[in-house]
Amino acid sequence: MSLVLDPTAQDLLFREARTANAFTEEPVTEEQVQAIYDLIKYGPTAFNQTPLRIVLVRSEEARERLAPLMAEGNRAKTSAAPLVAILAADNEFHEELPALFPHFPQAKDFFTERPVRERAAGFNAALQAAYFIVGVRAAGLAAGPMTGFDFAGVQKEFLDGDHSPLMIVNIGRPAEGASSPRSPRLAYDEVITTV
Amino acid sequence: MSLVLDPTAQDLLFREARTANAFTEEPVTEEQVQAIYDLIKYGPTAFNQTPLRIVLVRSEEARERLAPLMAEGNRAKTSAAPLVAILAADNEFHEELPALFPHFPQAKDFFTERPVRERAAGFNAALQAAYFIVGVRAAGLAAGPMTGFDFAGVQKEFLDGDHSPLMIVNIGRPAEGASSPRSPRLAYDEVITTV
Numbered sequence: 001m002s003l004v005l006d007p008t009a010q011d012l013l014f015r016e017a018r019t020a021n022a023f024t025e026e027p028v029t030e031e032q033v034q035a036i037y038d039l040i041k042y043g044p045t046a047f048n049q050t051p052l053r054i055v056l057v058r059s060e061e062a063r064e065r066l067a068p069l070m071a072e073g074n075r076a077k078t079s080a081a082p083l084v085a086i087l088a089a090d091n092e093f094h095e096e097l098p099a100l101f102p103h104f105p106q107a108k109d110f111f112t113e114r115p116v117r118e119r120a121a122g123f124n125a126a127l128q129a130a131y132f133i134v135g136v137r138a139a140g141l142a143a144g145p146m147t148g149f150d151f152a153g154v155q156k157e158f159l160d161g162d163h164s165p166l167m168i169v170n171i172g173r174p175a176e177g178a179s180s181p182r183s184p185r186l187a188y189d190e191v192i193t194t195v
Numbered sequence: 196m197s198l199v200l201d202p203t204a205q206d207l208l209f210r211e212a213r214t215a216n217a218f219t220e221e222p223v224t225e226e227q228v229q230a231i232y233d234l235i236k237y238g239p240t241a242f243n244q245t246p247l248r249i250v251l252v253r254s255e256e257a258r259e260r261l262a263p264l265m266a267e268g269n270r271a272k273t274s275a276a277p278l279v280a281i282l283a284a285d286n287e288f289h290e291e292l293p294a295l296f297p298h299f300p301q302a303k304d305f306f307t308e309r310p311v312r313e314r315a316a317g318f319n320a321a322l323q324a325a326y327f328i329v330g331v332r333a334a335g336l337a338a339g340p341m342t343g344f345d346f347a348g349v350q351k352e353f354l355d356g357d358h359s360p361l362m363i364v365n366i367g368r369p370a371e372g373a374s375s376p377r378s379p380r381l382a383y384d385e386v387i388t389t390v
Contacts, residue, residue: 002230004335009204013329014237034383035197041380042209044328046342048378054387062390101378123321123342123361130325133239134208140199147241147318158390166318183243183296185236188229192249195257195353 013137018179020142021077023172028083028141036135043131045124047107048100051093052128055086055158065157070168071148081144081170086154087132088163089125091118122164129167136171142178144170208332213374215337216272218367223278223336231330238326240319242302243295246288247323250281250353260352265363266343276339276365281349282327283358284320286313317359324362331366337373339365 003010011017033056041050057066063079066086070078078084094111101107111117129145136143146168154165198205206212228251236245252261258274261281265273273279289306296302306312324340331338341363349360 002224002227003234003333005204005207005234005333006201009200010234010333012200014234014326017237019239029197030389032197033387037383037387039198039200039205039209041386042212042377043325044214044338044340046340048380050381050386052386056387056389058389096381099379100381103375103378123317126318126321127325127328130238130322131209131329133322134326134329138198138200138205143239145239145241180298182237183298184294185243186245186291186295188232191236191245191247192228192232192251194225194251194253 012140013134017137018142018174018182020144020170020172020174020178021180022175022178023080023082023142023170024175026082026173028171032139032141033083036132036139039138040128040131040135043128045127046120047097047104049093049097049120049124050100050128051090051121052125052132053088053090053163054132055088057084057086066154069150069153069157070146074146074148077144078146078168078170082172083170085169085171086158086165087125087129087167087169088159088165089121090163091121092162093117093121118164122166125166133169136169141171142174146170207335208329212332213337213369213377215339215365215367215369215373216375217370217373218275218277218337218365219370221277221368223366227334227336228278231327231334234333235323235326235330238323240322241315242292242299244288244292244315244319245295245323246285246316247320247327248283248285248358249327250283252279252281261349264345264348264352265341269341269343272339273341273363273365277367278365280364280366281353281360282320282324282362282364283354283360284316285358286316287357288312288316313359317361320361328364331364336366337369341365
């Protein structure tokens with residue numbers, strides 16, 4: 001076996017981990033979310049941009065605002081999830097760059113144009129969204145990531161014009177039968193070529 | 196501690212892992228890349244799209260074609276890296292969807308328009324690019340991901356009109372002093388809010 005990561009961790013993060021559509025009632029604590037962030041904040045991004053921002057939807061009032069913005073097929077499971085996280089990209093991340101990338105503070109100057117920033121923020125926050133899913137699994141929890149929701153509505157209700165929603169993630173301890181059967185994956189030769 | 200993932204694995208994948216700018220001469224084998232893919236192929240994407248495609252640049256001829264397309268600051272380290280991987284998004288991923296997402300083959304119909312496909316491919320391949328970086332680390336190797344290159348030139352030389360480059364990743368065993376000092380990260384409260 002060519003991997004150094006031990007098999008238990010491989011199973012926890014990838015092989016046995018599954019997207020969950022139903023959860024037990026066990027709450028997801030603030031301490032768990034802090035531990036997840038404290039791990040995944042180290043995941044690399046270009047110039048250490050780290051544009052991911054997260055809104056944890058916890059209150060009944062906020063949950064009620066979110067429900068009608070979810071695609072119909074995602075509504076009930078999101079309302080029932082112990083924790084719902086809105087993942088967004090900060091399109092004004094460049095303001096933080098001199099502090100975040102101190103050995104090359106001029107990096108900020110690459111991002112004077114908003115469309116360039118939006119592309120960079122979207123891409124690098126997507127990398128961080130993947131680290132976040134891995135982090136949720138590292139906490140022994142299951143993630144239910146979704147892109148089926150009203151993006152403009154979620155931005156208006158929960159974010160602002162400088163923050164673009166990327167994904168909404170249900171989080172919790174998976175219930176029995178929480179996942180569909182595993183779908184097939186592409187074979188190595190369908191994905192990877194050598195030149 | 197709220198994480199289930201053991202501390203050794205946390206260090207390997209996130210806490211101690213660093214972006215590397217220099218590598219030893221130890222080669223990265225085909226078996227290692229296969230093991231990485233066999234792990235990270237399970238990372239979740241929307242509708243199991245899995246649009247990531249990878250070109251491994253191994254031959255001298257291919258390396259020589261790539262070098263002038265790298266940003267100047269990335270050129271020497273890319274030429275010297277044991278393995279260089281071009282990560283790309285397959286904008287025609289929807290052709291595979293009925294096979295990849297068999298319990299809802301109609302998902303393909305969501306992607307009849309090319310701009311919709313390109314957005315989905317870019318986002319989901321970015322998630323997979325992050326899984327790939329985690330997988331490289333799971334193999335005990337270091338990744339050096341870069342977005343500083345001529346995107347149109349790399350697409351023309353190594354891909355085709357249906358595949359958009361996302362990132363180029365140098366891979367190998369890190370040399371002494373291969374990494375810059377760790378840059379700061381945003382605090383929990385700067386990233387995460389609760390409503």
